[in-house]
Amino acid sequence: xxxxxxxxxxxxxxxxxxxxxxxxxxxxxxxxxxxxxxxxxxxxxxxxxxxxxxxxxxxxxxxxxxxxxxxxxxxxxxxxxxxxxxxxxxxxxxxxxxxxxxxxxxxxxxxxxxxxxxxxxxxxxxxxxxxxxxxxxxxxxxxxxxxxxxxxxxxxxxxxxxxxxxxxxxxxxxxxxxxxxxxxxxxxxxxxxxxxxxxxxxxxxxxxxxxxxxxxxxxxxxxxxxxxxxxxxxxxxxxxxxxxxxxxxxxxxxxxxxxxxxxxxxxxxxxxxxxxxxxxxxxxxxxxxxxxxxxxxxxxxxxxxxxxxxxxxxxxxxxxxxxxxxxxxxxxxxxxxxxxxxxxxxxxxxxxxxxxxxxxxxxxxxxxxxxxxxxxxxxxxxxxxxxxxxxxxxxxxxxxxxxxxxxxxxxxxxxxxxxxxxxxxxxxxxxxxxxxxxxxxxxxxxxxxxxxxxxxxxxxxxxxxxxxxxxxxxxxxxxxxxxxxxxxxxxxxxxxxxxxxxxxxxxxxxxxxxxxxxxxxxxxxxxxxxxxxxxxxxxxxxxxxxxxxxxxxxxx
Amino acid sequence: xxxxxxxxxxxxxxxxxxxxxxxxxxxxxxxxxxxxxxxxxxxxxxxxxxxxxxxxxxxxxxxxxxxxxxxxxxxxxxxxxxxxxxxxxxxxxxxxxxxxxxxxxxxxxxxxxxxxxxxxxxxxxxxxxxxxxxxxxxxxxxxxxxxxxxxxxxxxxxxxxxxxxxxxxxxxxxxxxxxxxxxxxxxxxxxxxxxxxxxxxxxxxxxxxxxxxxxxxxxxxxxxxxxxxxxxxxxxxxxxxxxxxxxxxxxxxxxxxxxxxxxxxxxxxxxxxxxxxxxxxxxxxxxxxxxxxxxxxxxxxxxxxxxxxxxxxxxxxxxxxxxxxxxxxxxxxxxxxxxxxxxxxxxxxxxxxxxxxxxxxxxxxxxxxxxxxxxxxxxxxxxxxxxxxxxxxxxxxxxxxxxxxxxxxxxxxxx
Numbered sequence: 025x026x027x028x029x030x031x032x033x034x035x036x037x038x039x040x041x042x043x044x045x046x047x048x049x050x051x052x053x054x055x056x057x058x059x060x061x062x063x064x065x066x067x068x069x070x071x072x073x074x075x076x077x078x079x080x081x082x083x084x085x086x087x088x089x090x091x092x093x094x095x096x097x098x099x100x101x102x103x104x105x106x107x108x109x110x111x112x113x114x115x116x117x118x119x120x121x122x123x124x125x126x127x128x129x130x131x132x133x134x135x136x137x138x139x140x141x142x143x144x145x146x147x148x149x150x151x152x153x154x155x156x157x158x159x160x161x162x163x164x165x166x167x168x169x170x171x172x173x174x175x176x177x178x179x180x181x182x183x184x185x186x187x188x189x190x191x192x193x194x195x196x197x198x199x200x201x202x203x204x205x206x207x208x209x210x211x212x213x214x215x216x217x218x219x220x221x222x223x224x225x226x227x228x229x230x231x232x233x234x235x236x237x238x239x240x241x242x243x244x245x246x247x248x249x250x251x252x253x254x255x256x257x258x259x260x261x262x263x264x265x266x267x268x269x270x271x272x273x274x275x276x277x278x279x280x281x282x283x284x285x286x287x288x289x290x291x292x293x294x295x296x297x298x299x300x301x302x303x304x305x306x307x308x309x310x311x312x313x314x315x316x317x318x319x320x321x322x323x324x325x326x327x328x329x330x331x332x333x334x335x336x337x338x339x340x341x342x343x344x345x346x347x348x349x350x351x352x353x354x355x356x357x358x359x360x361x362x363x364x365x366x367x368x369x370x371x372x373x374x375x376x377x378x379x380x381x382x383x384x385x386x387x388x389x390x391x392x393x394x395x396x397x398x399x400x401x402x403x404x405x406x407x408x409x410x411x412x413x414x415x416x417x418x419x420x421x422x423x424x425x426x427x428x429x430x431x432x433x434x435x436x437x438x439x440x441x442x443x444x445x446x447x448x449x450x451x452x453x454x455x456x457x458x459x460x461x462x463x464x465x466x467x468x469x470x471x472x473x474x475x476x477x478x479x480x481x482x483x484x485x486x487x488x489x490x491x492x493x494x495x496x497x498x499x500x501x502x503x504x505x506x507x508x509x510x511x512x513x514x515x516x517x518x519x520x521x522x523x524x525x526x527x528x529x530x531x532x533x534x535x536x537x538x539x540x541x542x543x544x545x546x547x548x549x550x551x552x553x554x555x556x557x558x559x560x561x562x563x564x565x566x567x568x569x570x571x572x573x574x575x576x577x578x579x580x
Numbered sequence: 581x582x583x584x585x586x587x588x589x590x591x592x593x594x595x596x597x598x599x600x601x602x603x604x605x606x607x608x609x610x611x612x613x614x615x616x617x618x619x620x621x622x623x624x625x626x627x628x629x630x631x632x633x634x635x636x637x638x639x640x641x642x643x644x645x646x647x648x649x650x651x652x653x654x655x656x657x658x659x660x661x662x663x664x665x666x667x668x669x670x671x672x673x674x675x676x677x678x679x680x681x682x683x684x685x686x687x688x689x690x691x692x693x694x695x696x697x698x699x700x701x702x703x704x705x706x707x708x709x710x711x712x713x714x715x716x717x718x719x720x721x722x723x724x725x726x727x728x729x730x731x732x733x734x735x736x737x738x739x740x741x742x743x744x745x746x747x748x749x750x751x752x753x754x755x756x757x758x759x760x761x762x763x764x765x766x767x768x769x770x771x772x773x774x775x776x777x778x779x780x781x782x783x784x785x786x787x788x789x790x791x792x793x794x795x796x797x798x799x800x801x802x803x804x805x806x807x808x809x810x811x812x813x814x815x816x817x818x819x820x821x822x823x824x825x826x827x828x829x830x831x832x833x834x835x836x837x838x839x840x841x842x843x844x845x846x847x848x849x850x851x852x853x854x855x856x857x858x859x860x861x862x863x864x865x866x867x868x869x870x871x872x873x874x875x876x877x878x879x880x881x882x883x884x885x886x887x888x889x890x891x892x893x894x895x896x897x898x899x900x901x902x903x904x905x906x907x908x909x910x911x912x913x914x915x916x917x918x919x920x921x922x923x924x925x926x927x928x929x930x931x932x933x934x935x936x937x938x939x940x941x942x943x944x945x946x947x948x949x950x951x952x953x954x955x956x957x958x959x960x961x962x963x964x965x966x967x968x969x970x971x972x973x974x975x976x977x978x979x980x981x982x983x984x985x986x987x988x989x990x991x992x993x994x995x
Contacts, residue, residue: 235862238914292913296862299701299919309702315951318701437797469747469763476857477633479704489796490749490761491804492768498785499771545791553784570784575793575801 048428050074054081055539056433059580060390061085061422062175064446067519067536085176086419087214093173100168102457104152105160105202110228113199114335116154120147154198161192161202162462162472166455169445180213180418181205182441183389185473186480187382188224188305190233192473197229199335201473204229217382217412218373221305225369226337228330234297234478237329239322241345242292290343298322300478306372308381313352320349324356324368339365379407383417385483390421392432393484399426434541434579437485440468442580443497447504447572450537453514460511468496494578501573506565516568522560526551529560530567537571546574623896624930624973625843627836627852627886628725628752630711631879631903633860634703637923638906638944638955639872640676641690641937645669648944652910656917662868666690670937674868675876678884682928686935687887687894689993691964693922693939695905695957701919703860706904710961711751713982720983722755724962725851727981728969729757738848739806745835745854749800753853758803765817765838769808782808816841825889832856833882840889843897850973859903862916887928898930898972900964906955909944921954925964927993930972938991963988970994 048056054073058065061082073081084091100106120143127139147153169178185205192201208227212220224230231237298321303309327344330337339362348358354371356364372378383403387395399421406413406420421427438446444465448455455461462472469488475481482488503509505516520532530550534542550570557563571577642658643649645668650657663671664680670692672680682688698715700706709715713724729742742759744750753759762768770781782805789801819841827833835854842849858875865872879901887894906923922942928934942948942956950956962982969976971994979986 235914235916238863240913242913290914294862294912294914294916295918296860303702303704309700309705315701477703477860485796486754487748489800490744491800491807492761492763493747494789494797494801495769495804495808496763496767498781502770502772502781543792546788549784549787549791553780553787570788573785574788575791575797578797 048430048433050078051540052433053078053428055541056428057082057422058175059434059446060427060436061179063169063178063442064449064580065539066449067452070539082422085174086415086422091174096168096172096174099171100164103160103164105157106164106206108157108202110200110203110335113154113157113202114196114332116152116157117196117199120154157202158192158198159459159462161205163455163457163459165205165472166445166461166465169441170448170453170455176418177210177213179389180414181210183386184209184213184220186475186483187385188220188230189475189478189480190229190473191476193476194233196232196330200227200229200232203227205473212414214415214418215413217378217407217414217417218370220414221373222366222369224305225301225325225328225365228335228337230297231328231330231337234300235294236297236325238290239294239297239326240290240292240343241323241326244292244326244343244345293319293322293326295319295322298325302372304478304480306378306381307375308377308384311375311377311381317351320351320356321368323347323349324351325365327362328365373412376404379404379412383407383421386417386421387426388483390418391424391427392435396426396429396432399424402426436580437489437578438580439481439483439488440465440470440493440497441472443468443578444500446580447501447577448512450519450572450577451504451514451516451568452518453504453512455512458511462511464500464509464511468500469493489578497578498573501571501577502566502569505569505572516564520564520568522564524560526554526563526567529554529564533564533567533571537568538576541576542571543576546571546576623846625849625852625897626968626973627839627854627897627899629879629883629899629901630707630750630752630853630855631859631901632703632707632855632857633903634706634905634907634919635859635903635923636861636865636872636907636917637692637694637903638909639865639867640673640876640926641666641692641924642671642673643669643692643941643944644671646941646944648909648946652944654911655915656865656867656911658867667937669941673873673876675873676880678880679926679928682887683935687932688926688928689932689934690924690926690937691939691959691991691993692924692937693942693955693957694925694959694961694964695922696961697957699951701905701921703904703919708751710902710904713962713965714984715962717984723750723752724965724981725752725853726755726757726759728973728976729753729759729851730755730980731977739803739810740842740847740849742851743839743842743849743853745838745852750853750855753851758799760803760807761800762807762838764834765811765841768811810847814845814847816845816847819844821885821889823888823891825885827885827889828878828881830878830882832878833885836882836886837889840886843890843893861907862912862918863914865911865916883928894929896930898932898968899926899928900968901926902961908953909949909955910953921950922957923955925961927964927968930994932971932993933995938993959991960985960989963991964993967991967993 051070051074054070055065057078058069058073123143127136127143130136130139147155150156172178188209190197190201190204192198204227208223212223295318299318301321302311302313302318307313323345327340329340341361344361346358349356351368356368380400383400384395386403387399391399402420402424403417406416410416426432444461465472470481504512504514507514519536520529523529530547534540550567553570554563554567557566638649639658642663644660644663658673662674664674664677665671666683679688696706696709696715698706698709708718711723712720714720725742739758739760742753742757744753744759744761746761747763749759749761770778770785772778772781786805789798793801821827821837827837832854839852839854856879861872864870883899890897902925903923905919905921907917907920912918940958942958944955946952948956962985966978966982966988978988
């Protein structure tokens with residue numbers, strides 16, 4: 025019977041015939057899907073979706089009928105970072121590094137500092153600098169979260185960005201991350217899981233972040249022929265055998281350069297990616313693999329590296345480990361070069377442990393911090409049936425009785441990104457074209473793309489709820505509602521009409537901002553606190569600030 | 581208050597140069613001056629510093645006397661001549677030099693080959709176990725330090741009993757006892773153009789959250805508002821570093837400075853927590869220069885400033901460093917180290933019997949290693965934590981704080 029609940033959303037009229045023990049109205053259903061499949065409701069959106077039919081809207085979000093959003097396409101065109109290639113970004117990074125090195129080499133400390141400051145100013149002032157590009161990436165992410173009609177895409181992009189986390193500030197990843205987000209993650213967010221996994225495995229961003237680009241067969245320096253040399257960015261040194269191109273103009277054939285390169289060249293395995301691939305990306309930490317499996321996976325993936333000449337993935341056979349390996353009891357005879365890596369990734373993508381682990385994480389995102397078993401089962405079932413079609417897995421979760429269970433509605437606390445995006449949507453605010461809004465998300469504890477460790481940002485309330493973070497949210501809310509927030513334009517007239525009648529005002533805020541969920545205590549407190557505010561504009565701003573900064577709005 | 585603080589600073593400065601067999605903090609005359617300021621609650625503080633990412637203990641506290649160290653680390657071993665000799669067997673990483681005076685004054689103890697009985701090499705599981713205090717048990721809902729704070733008598737009057745610095749409340753302090761998370765003391769509170777506006781906002785939000793919040797949101801917000809009131813009176817951020825202490829500009833240094841400010845304000849901080857990342861050195865770890873050296877520089881600089889700043893007051897403060905596990909004995913193929921097992925912890929201040937490396941050294945020969953590759957664990961981290969709690973903070977119910985760990989081994993740091 026619980027299966028019937030989503031159907032109720034198909035029309036307002038059906039809600040009336042709902043069984044007594046199911047309290048959800050079409051309005052409730054609409055609010056719930058907007059909270060979980062979207063960054064909250066924009067003004068009037070709950071009513072609109074309840075009217076359209078909740079499941080119809082959900083299907084549209086799942087892409088069965090396309091969501092047309094020409095306004096967003098226009099917006100995206102204004103961001104250079106979405107048009108710049110990985111190679112161009114790499115050149116920017118290398119130029120910066122070269123200039124920086126030159127400045128650093130100046131003997132006189134005053135001149136040196138002056139040069140470095142000058143460089144920084146140049147970077148900040150240049151609309152097309154690497155720093156500006158990274159800022160744009162955060163800006164466009166906020167703009168999409170707030171304004172895109174295809175909200176589920178944004179939610180899943182955020183989910184996979186954290187599942188396959190890459191730290192944007194690690195060396196070369198400053199250059200590789202934009203492409204990683206746009207093509208690798210967003211390009212596969214609603215596609216097949218194995219495609220997504222393989223795309224991340226071959227992305228220069230991941231290859232650099234988890235060091236696989238540097239991992240070579242043990243003792244492979246015997247293979248080293250006189251080759252190119254050169255210094256890479258911070259945190260990595262080039263592997264000459266892997267075809268790393270000299271970025272800094274030092275003659276790669278000079279004896280010094282070759283000596284340096286040889287001394288620094290990788291001489292063997294690096295287990296970093298192999299471990300996180302199984303622990304975080306696929307099987308899960310209790311997925312049954314051993315230290316021997318970690319080593320075997322690392323060996324299989326030797327040779328998967330970055331060709332810096334074109335800033336792309338490449339396979340380098342000379343550093344690949346050709347000996348036989350065994351992973352999870354499966355033999356890899358070693359004679360298949362790059363193909364054995366592909367076989368490995370496909371195998372990992374279809375392991376039952378992977379289905380369970382990734383499904384549980386999706387359920388934690390969409391349903392409850394503690395993913396309910398029934399919902400995980402539904403997701404795994406859909407995974408098996410569809411061979412890992414993410415769209416089908418998400419669809420199964422959204423149709424699972426757990427998704428609609430009363431205990432799970434309003435049962436999650438918003439992450440900082442969700443809080444900020446939903447606050448802007450609630451008051452119909454528009455992000456501006458600067459990274460200032462993203463900076464506010466950072467101040468609330470979630471600097472975008474800057475989670476240093478491979479686990480990504482957490483999804484549970486204990487990851488985000490604490491004394492300092494709550495105060496920061498309250499401050500944000502007051503500032504946003506007062507229209508004084510850098511990074512966003514707010515016009516409350518579009519959301520809550522101006523009135524001297526405080527009771528009418530607060531009820532309008534309840535409907536527009538809190539989706540009708542304002543508690544009686546909250547209502548009384550807001551009324552009391554604005555009673556002595558004669559200016560209706562100030563009273564409205566204050567009341568909206570209290571509503572967004574208050575406890576109800578922290579939940580979803 | 582002003583006069584007393586000035587006297588304290590002067591005395592603290594003197595204490596710093598009075599080297600001797602006693603820990604530097606035992607200048608009783610100066611201590612009497614600080615006591616006159618009147619503490620509101622228990623005076624002892626434990627500062628937990630978590631090195632997230634698994635620090636290479638073999639680079640922090642180098643086993644110079646073990647030939648396998650040199651054998652296995654051709655590219656990343658510290659240059660022998662640069663190591664700071666500790667006791668013949670061990671040498672300190674040159675970038676930890678700011679901590680050497682503490683060692684000389686017997687105020688810095690080291691426990692080597694310490695770690696968890698869990699076999700995991702997952703950062704996240706291992707951190708979880710070290711924070712929950714229950715290795716291999718994932719279902720433990722609370723952190724060990726929070727369970728310590730569950731004894732009701734002391735500190736009941738202050739929200740500052742357990743404070744974490746950072747944007748998130750760490751697992752170590754999660755649980756039913758109140759615990760604050762403060763990213764930066766200077767911005768903690770409601771902000772408005774005028775003081776009256778600030779008061780109005782604070783009052784309104786306090787009431788909103790009292791009225792309609794539930795669960796973790798309710799308890800966390802209640803603690804915030806209580807803390808705001810106390811900070812308003814105490815104003816700790818106005819306290820300047822004493823004794824010429826020079827905190828760096830990094831986040832760790834700022835957090836430690838603010839912890840010192842809270843301690844000096846006598847707000848009743850019993851457990852403070854701060855974490856610092858960047859220890860997961862898989863590639864180009866470096867030796868006396870490079871990645872790890874840079875991290876250790878920040879760490880030692882901040883800790884050096886903290887102990888200098890607190891001066892005499894360090895007799896009431898113990899700092900303990902911890903990390904989820906150590907790193908491979910043998911360097912990997914990319915001049916770094918992969919995930920290992922045992923590592924080293926540093927314990928400084930209070931009555932710790934410093935100037936000594938505690939724990940049985942298991943040796944680095946292949947057959948002596950854990951699974952043939954890592955430094956073996958000879959001291960359970962819970963034994964160290966238990967001893968620090970009891971030796972510094974006072975009686976503690978260890979079987980409740982570390983369930984399933986009834987008989988901690990004696991390490992000997994406080995005997």
